[in-house]
Amino acid sequence: MQSNQPAFFKQGPKPLTRLLVFAMLSLALVIGDARYSMLGRVREQISVLLYPLQWLATAPFKAIRTGNDFLTRQADLQAENRQLHDAQLVARANEMKLKALETENTYLRGLTAAQASQPRASQLTEVLYNGRDPFSAKLIVDRGDKQGVHAGQIAIDSRGVVGQVVRVQPLTSEVRLLSDRNHMVPVEVERTQMRTVVYGMGRQQLLEIHNLAPNVDIQVGDMLHTSGIDGIYPAGLPVAKVVKVDRQATSFARILCEPLAEVDKHRFLLLLDAPGGRPAYPVEETASAPATKPKRGR
Amino acid sequence: MPVTRQLLRPVSITFILLTFAIALLINLLPWQASVANFAPDFVAMMVVYWTLNQPRRIGIATAFLLGIVMDVGDGNVLGQHALAYTVMAYLTLSRQRLIAVFPFWQQALVALGLLTLGQTLMVLIQLALGNNFVGWAYFVGNVLAAVLWAPLCNLMLSHQRKPVVVNL
Incomplete structure (x- = not known):
């Protein structure tokens, strides 16, 4: 040869x-x-x-899905339509309440000049694929720089926070999942309003809350939502549910949480705009400005 | 039958590039995450295959470039796959004459070793960057790759084999 x-x-x-x-x-x-x-x-x-x-x-899968949608039977469509209609009515009612609350909230927050939970612009993206390397918990989505995505945006699905955009390329961008190692999200326990930080521990693993005393008031089933104090994650987005509390482990309680968003399953994500920017940090020559923002990917 | 005992048609560079593109495509398929560790790294297999069979054309440089592309595709630290593929290509080249005449099942064992070595390098890089070890299941895909090696070789060679003509 x-x-x-x-x-x-x-x-x-x-x-x-x-x-x-x-x-x-x-x-x-x-x-x-x-x-x-x-x-x-x-x-x-x-x-x-x-x-x-x-x-x-991703094209063949999309084509199959479109084909399936096209071939859906009329009866199914009607049933679904009716169901959606009902759901919409309920949502309408809720929305009206929400609108009132939001206005009130905006007003109140305007009074205190805090912008943490203002409604934000958002953008729908589709997940292209999930990186195959088990070391990094990242998703690649089909919107990039050209479509106005920028690093720091928050990705959510219908259940909760999925992660954060960490790298933007012209046509695609990378979303770092909650479960990525050392990804921190500032959260609040819904029941007790206790503020803490939840850490990722690696792909397809649970999240963990570090450094809480063994007698901390936290129970299995407690819901965690973003507290908004970091200025990156808007307040009030559901993040995780406590699934295990081990108070005997070490001198700290070991608290494991399960992300609410189906981090490895969803197809569509909503990218929330990054905050409108906080007031400029007061410039002082003597004090070196501490980095208040949490680590944004590597 | 090993590659060297047959008369094969020359393979065009287009075909080689096409196989690399398909391998990349498979590696980027959206279901890769759900089968995670069980999916063999097809790009790595292709690198070993072509370095073994076309050492004049495909070598360390190609391996490096493909590695970079894989890193970008995965959203990894740049250079992780590049280093692994480079070392795999080099080791293949250094014993290429020997390995190329092995029967396929022995080549499969060699490929298993090379892929495992490549992944070990990647693990080492990640450990050096402060990540946790992800468990031994990480290496399972290589075993599958070894099982797939012989069928894959036959498939690739079917393109180069001459149609059998019975001449009396």
């Missing part, structure tokens, strides 16, 4: 040299990306190249 003939002629650098060159290059990339995150442009360019493949990977 031609490809197995010995090489009499020059073929460029030896394999070992190439290995060293490319291995060093990879390591440099790893360090540059992880420690200094200075490769955004490179990533953007490659992601544009990759977009046709990403699109192609």
Whole structure:
């Protein structure tokens, strides 16, 4: 076979040299990306190249879904229609109440100049795929820079918070899931109004609340929702439910929570706009301004 | 039958690129997350396959580029897959003459070793960056890859095999 003939002629650098060159290059990339995150442009360019493949990977499924929708029987449609109609009526009634509350809330908040739970603009996106690497809990969605997505937006589904947009590329963007390791969300226990922070522990694992005393007033079944004090997550979005409280474990209670959003299942996500910006931090030459915002991905 | 004992038609670069594109496509399929660890890394298999069978054309540089593309696709730290694929391609190249004449089942074992090594490198990078080990199930996909190796080789070679002509 031609490809197995010995090489009499020059073929460029030896394999070992190439290995060293490319291995060093990879390591440099790893360090540059992880420690200094200075490769955004490179990533953007490659992601544009990759977009046709990403699109192609999801296209057949979309086509099947559309085909299914097209072939739905009329009886089903009617039943569904009626059901939706009823649901809409209920929602209308709720909405009216909500409108009143919202106006009142806006007014009250306007009084205190706090912007935490203002209604925000939002954008619907579809999940393209879920990265296959078990080390990172990320979703790739089909809206990017071109459609006005920007880093820091919050992704929610119909049940609760899913995560946060951490990296935006021209046509796609990456959503870091709640369960991603060390992803922190400031939350409030609904029952007791206690504020705390919930941490991600890795893909497809539960969330955990750290550093609470063993006698803390928290029970299995307690709901957690965002407290809004970080200025990134709007207040009042459901996040997780407490599923296990172990008070014997260490000198701290071990509290495990399950995300309410179906983090690995949904197809559509709503991206909420980032907050309108907080008042500028008072500039003081003497005090170094502390970083108040939580870590936003790596 | 091993590759070297047959007379094969030359393979076009377009075909090679096409197989890489398909492998990437499979790796990006949306159900990858639900089968997570059980899905073999097809891009890695293709890298090993083509380095083994077309060492003049596909080598360390190609492996590196594909690795970068995989990193971007997965939203990983850049260079993780690149390093793994580079090392896999190098090891394949260094024993290419030997491995290329192995029967497929032995090649499958070699591929299993290489893929596992690649994943080990990725684990090491992630550990160095402060992530937790994700459990041994991470390596299960490689076993599946080894099982799929022989059928995959036959499939790829079917493109290069000449139609059998009985000449008397």
